[in-house]
Amino acid sequence: MSARGGHGQAGVGVARILVIGGGIAGSATAMAVRKAGFDVVVHEAHPDSAEDLGAFLTLASNGMRALAQLDASAAVTALGFPLTSMRVLDGTGEQLAQAPLGESADPLLRYRCLRRGDLNSALQAEAARRGIEIRHGARLVSVESGPAGVTARFADGGTATADLLIGADGLGSTVRGTIASEAQPVYAGQRVFYGYTRTAPVPSSPSEEDARITMVRGSAAAFGHAVSPDGETYWFARVSADPLSADEIAHGTPGTWRDLLLPLLRKDTTPAADIVEATTGTFLVTNATEIPVGTPWRSGRTLILGDAAHAASPATGQGASMALEDAVILAKSLRDAPDMDAALSHYEALRRPRVEYNITVSGNISRGVPTPPSTAPAAARPGEAELARHLEWEADIWAAG
Ligand SMILES: Cc1cc2nc3c(=O)[nH]c(=O)nc-3n(C[C@H](O)[C@H](O)[C@H](O)COP(=O)(O)OP(=O)(O)OC[C@H]3O[C@@H](n4cnc5c(N)ncnc54)[C@H](O)[C@@H]3O)c2cc1C
The missing domain is CATH 3.30.9.100 (D-Amino Acid Oxidase; Chain A, domain 2)
Incomplete structure (x- = not known):
């Protein structure tokens, strides 16, 4: 059977995956790697799924596109409300601009405004509905990665082993600390x-x-x-x-x-x-x-993604959408790769220019400084059409350019 059928693990040498963190990145990654045929368990520090940090966010069309590739649009379009246009006012209330927002004509790809906690809960519920085990109250404290496998240790004394550990444990990531202890959010x-x-x-x-x-x-x-x-x-x-x-x-x-x-x-x-x-x-x-650009994402059988790897200031409103893209592109890299090392290297090569450009642009907006045209040459970043091909579930990620 082809990798498309969900048997990528046989070739890539990965059967079991641990995801640390059941937030937006963790729940989406679990659904994505499960869709690609991998065995996955999520370990989430919070004792239940009812965490609500109170803030709202907008999922942009690129994030909605990633969700659609996971067949998870319906879980999210049931929440919040769509946004199809944006207007910009100056300090006098004068309208400076008015424009459609993203792919406003497509009901599945429209921007969506929703509470962050609702999105978290919905993605966790959708993962659980698909039979993915989410262990609540499991706070990771350390990681030991060796040639044969990776072991996670939890605050309650429990352990879990796997072929690959994915740190989706957010801004204050413990997993990041095991990869690059010097990398601190700023x-x-x-x-x-x-x-x-x-x-x-x-x-x-x-x-x-x-x-x-x-x-x-x-x-x-x-x-x-x-x-x-x-x-x-x-x-x-x-x-x-x-x-x-x-x-x-x-x-x-x-x-x-x-x-x-x-x-x-x-x-x-x-x-x-x-x-x-x-x-x-x-x-x-x-x-x-934000997480400084250049922060290492990987060590042996451990990888970080979502905010753990590339949290950005909220100015561009892309953090959750980037996390959803990560999930799809990682799962496809693992599905289509000859081995785990190649998969993780390919994933990083595809993701780093795009997410670091977002950190830079968003940070510059927050700091009130312009982004010089020389920042992250456009050639290194996938354009929107290329990104859509990378996200397209049926397209081979190695052939997608
Ligand atoms: C106030 C605010 C507004 C934002 N607005 C937008 C917006 O408009 N648009 C947008 O796209 N993005 C926005 N973002 C960013 C977006 O919320 C994040 O990018 C997104 O939530 C990242 O998801 P994540 O899963 O990587 O991290 P998180 O959502 O932080 O999830 C991490 C998970 O890991 C768990 N965890 C942490 N440590 C451990 C551990 N040791 N063991 C086990 N589990 C652990 C946590 O409990 C949590 O459930 C905003 C962020 C904030 C804070």
């Missing part, structure tokens, strides 16, 4: 705030807000907002400043954050300040953080 120059309100001032023509995200280039903050079909306004603000301390984040109240944001937003005459003023519930506050 602050990307902006504080980031998220909130929701059902009492924001109603737009003069509500239908104009349908499926549209508005970005405001304010004088003291970048602001974005979209209104769900049932009238809830989702918003974010990014503010250039020193990072907030863990203590400030832990003890900030909605009042603290409104007091911090409103004077910045009131400098402009856009809807932003009124939306934040109308937000009385929880604010989610983080520091924009």
Whole structure:
């Protein structure tokens, strides 16, 4: 039977895969390698799947395309709402641009706005529905990689062995620490705030807000907002400043954050300040953080992907979509490769230029500096058509160019 039929493991010398982390990258990777015919178990530190970090995100058309290749679109289009256009305002409220967003004509590939925790839960549930074992409450503490296999040790004293261990354990990755202990996330120059309100001032023509995200280039903050079909306004603000301390984040109240944001937003005459003023519930506050480019991803039988390998500042809104692309391209590399080493090298060669370009561009937006044209030559990065071929499940990843 061909690799396409899901028997790639016989050739590649990998039968059993451990995925550490059951977030967006981990759940998607588990589904992808299972679809390619590998035996996989996910180990997730959280005791249940109900983690909700409160923030929302947008899945871009490239992320939706990766999901479609995993036959997982329906699990995600049941959540949140589509975004088909974007407009950009300046600080006076003047419209600078209005444009369709991504592949807006295709219902499966449209941008989607949804809560991050909902996406996590849905992907975990979909993986479990496919018979993939997800062990909750399994916090990885160390990895031992040898010629014959890799062993994961967990905080509860348990162990698991496999041919390949994939670290999808996010920004603070323990797996990354075993590959490159010196590689630490760095602050990307902006504080980031998220909130929701059902009492924001109603737009003069509500239908104009349908499926549209508005970005405001304010004088003291970048602001974005979209209104769900049932009238809830989702918003974010990014503010250039020193990072907030863990203590400030832990003890900030909605009042603290409104007091911090409103004077910045009131400098402009856009809807932003009124939306934040109308937000009385929880604010989610983080520091924009990125993994330095050049961070090693691989050691022996261990590989990191998703945020563990290439977290970027949220400015380009691509982190989750990149994680979904990783899942499909890794599974196809393993499926179609002659051996594991070749598969992991090919995966890295395909992914690194693209995800590091995103780290650079997103970090530059957050730091307010232009991206020089010389950054990551275009020739080294797959274009959109090439990426679509890489993601296409039936296309051989080695032949896809
Ligand atoms: C506030 C915010 C807003 C964002 N907005 C966007 C956006 O608009 N668009 C977009 O595409 N992306 C966005 N992103 C980025 C996106 O959320 C991430 O890129 C994406 O969640 C990465 O998924 P991941 O699975 O790699 O990491 P995570 O989602 O962090 O998942 C890691 C998982 O590993 C588990 N874990 C950690 N350590 C261990 C351990 N030792 N043992 C076992 N399990 C462990 C964690 O519990 C978690 O479940 C945003 C991120 C943030 C923080």
